[in-house]
Amino acid sequence: MILAAGRGERMRPLTDALPKPLLRAGAKALIEYHLENLARAGFSDIVINHAHLGYMIEAALGNGKRYGVNIRYSHEPVALETAGGIARALPILGGEPGNSPTEKPFLTVNADIYCELDFSTLLPVMEHMEASPDKDLAHLVLVDNPGHHPAGDFALDSDRVALSGENKLTFSGIGVYQPKLFKNVMPGSMARLAPLLREAIAAGKVGGQYYRGAWVDVGTPERLRLLDLQLDSAGARSGSGSGSGWSVVQSTD
Template sequence: MKAMILAAGRGERMRPLTDHTPKPLLRVGGKPLIVWHIEHLAAAGFRDLVINHAHLGKQIEAALGNGAQFGVSIQYSPEPEALETAGGIAQALPLLGDEPFLVVNGDVYTDYDFTRVNGQLGADQLAWLVLVDNPEHNGRGDFALEGRCVSEQGPEMHTFSGIGIYRPELFFGVTRGSKAKLAPLLREAMRSGKVGGEYFGGRWVDVGTPQRLEELDRNLNEA
């Protein structure tokens, strides 16, 4: 299975840090955020990675190269401007191929074991999501998990971690090169019962502000 790391966001909430450095290259615990993902994916057996980029994307390519230093092969999907999550994935489909693929947001930190995704996506499902506890900044949550089925609403709401497996067909309605959000596609698939998922109670941080970045850096350095 191929894996894609989403790294095209501008990181407005991280300014001024992201004025001259793309958010995925901001350092925590002694290494760039995106390198934590690459190392975790490599340890789980993923060898073919796709990374999209827009803002200061050449810096990402210069820092990571072809991935050989991490034991993986990296291909890049450049965007003239960030195309949102679904738009970025649709743009990268020629690199991702015809089989289901893993996607992880480049601006989160997690100790999730990516070997757990193997065999999770059902034959009749278009997506499979990892849900986590709601952080303070998303107290209402995103989706509900009932058994192994993810729905729009339920008695207990969770936050989407940014980790998911998708079939390419989910994005066939998105015009390549256009902006498109992921949530509407997922909600449409949920109404047909085609989204599965699991709850993850381990470490997960949405590194969306300088304060969260600083806190995570401190915690990793103290570990």
């Protein structure tokens, strides 16, 4: 699932006439990098939620055929925050809150980040979570802390995420979730993801991994401009997993 329903207030006036996922950096719209990287990794069925100017996202991406994927859309009359948007889309993703623990985990990625993570590295995680549905509710990809967020979000002890500890890292906006993480979120209601994650982490139900490559939260016009310059200078590379020397900016829920 690509999370694309945010209004993009910090990106105004750019987002007054265009939804943030369609803003361009390098040669492509932000969301196109995700679609291509997901297809390259073997993901074929993708759900995109949208609210503000969402019809433009559907018009631009269509059914996903030209990207090698099948896209379905989850429309939100008003943006429902991250957890609320996921809960609303669960029937499309193949499961609803409260169903049996055999529901399949799914990958989510924020539309407003640029990232060169090889998403295929998360396939074994998804398979393990499906095989052991009672172990973890989530698996988070964490990145280095940006200068303006030195405290980080969560600690990582080997492959386990903790609320506190040394060398805390920042949540990238990329995660794998069990549908039952959202069992108490009423479909159609607004709900943030962070409280659900903190509760699951406190219960020892969240795994994670550290990603060192290119990752940028494109949250302001200036960050978009810098990303555009970086992609142009790098030949608009994507999916390489390298990216040393790239700026890293906090992703927030």
